[in-house]
Amino acid sequence: xxxxxxETAETRRRIIETAAREFRxxxxxxxxxxxxMARSDxxxxxxxxxxxxxxxxxxxxxxxxxxxxxxxIAAAADKAPEGRGLETVLRRYLNxxxxxxxxxxxxxxxxxxEAARGDGDVRAAMTEGxxxxxxxxxxxxxxxxxxxxxxxxxxxxxxxxxxxTMARLVDDEDLSNxxxxxxxxxxxxxx
Numbered sequence: 001x002x003x004x005x006x007e008t009a010e011t012r013r014r015i016i017e018t019a020a021r022e023f024r025x026x027x028x029x030x031x032x033x034x035x036x037m038a039r040s041d042x043x044x045x046x047x048x049x050x051x052x053x054x055x056x057x058x059x060x061x062x063x064x065x066x067x068x069x070x071x072x073i074a075a076a077a078d079k080a081p082e083g084r085g086l087e088t089v090l091r092r093y094l095n096x097x098x099x100x101x102x103x104x105x106x107x108x109x110x111x112x113x114e115a116a117r118g119d120g121d122v123r124a125a126m127t128e129g130x131x132x133x134x135x136x137x138x139x140x141x142x143x144x145x146x147x148x149x150x151x152x153x154x155x156x157x158x159x160x161x162x163x164x165t166m167a168r169l170v171d172d173e174d175l176s177n178x179x180x181x182x183x184x185x186x187x188x189x190x191x
Contacts, residue, residue: 012050015040019061020068024110025103028058028118059121065107066129074136085140086156090184093160099167099180108133109164133157159187 018040022031033054034044051057073092080088092098093106102110108130115126138153163183167176 008050011040011042011046015042015047015050015057016060016064019057020065020107021103023058023061024065024105024107027111027114028054028122029114055119055122058115058118059125062107062111062115062122062125062129066125066132069106070129070132070136073133077136077140086137086188087184089137089140090156090160090188094163094167094180094183094187096177096180099164099176102168106133106161106164108161109168112161112165130157130161133160156187159183163187 015036019031019036022036022039033047036057037044037047047057051060073089076092077085077088098105107115108126112126115122134150134153134157137156138149141149141152144152160183163179167179167183170176170179
């Protein structure tokens with residue numbers, strides 16, 4: 001029996017969501033197609049009906065995950081009191097919950113170094129996500145000349161990703177918490 005277009009689209013979406021979570025948890029290379037399909041409650045053989053390759057899925061999974069991250073951060077910033085948008089972005093990104101749940105967090109910090117060595121589609125997806133976060137931060141930098149605000153937003157987002165990555169990497173929880181706190185303070189310009 002042929003599946004409806006809606007069922008096919010739902011299956012594809014389920015695979016992408018599973019891959020987004022699993023890649024952020026274990027890395028792109030750390031999860032095989034058979035494992036992803038099993039975690040999506042599907043058979044390995046059905047993968048190629050939805051994706052041309054694992055790299056194609058990785059690009060879609062990165063877009064999904066980064067879209068989710070950016071959407072949540074942008075929504076929080078939009079609800080922030082006047083003048084507190086950047087602080088809200090930094091608190092939303094540089095916190096213990098985000099550090100401790102990479103499977104639900106930002107792909108840039110979770111798999112960025114691996115994606116940098118990936119194919120062009122994965123890198124393009126990561127670049128889109130990065131620029132989306134930059135645009136969110138840029139909107140918080142009112143009162144600065146446009147070029148200066150853009151450059152500052154580029155650096156702030158890169159700093160956010162670096163701080164979160166280091167907070168996850170170190171083996172000392174106190175140091176990890178200090179990295180998160182120092183990142184929030186210094187990236188906000190209160191350094």
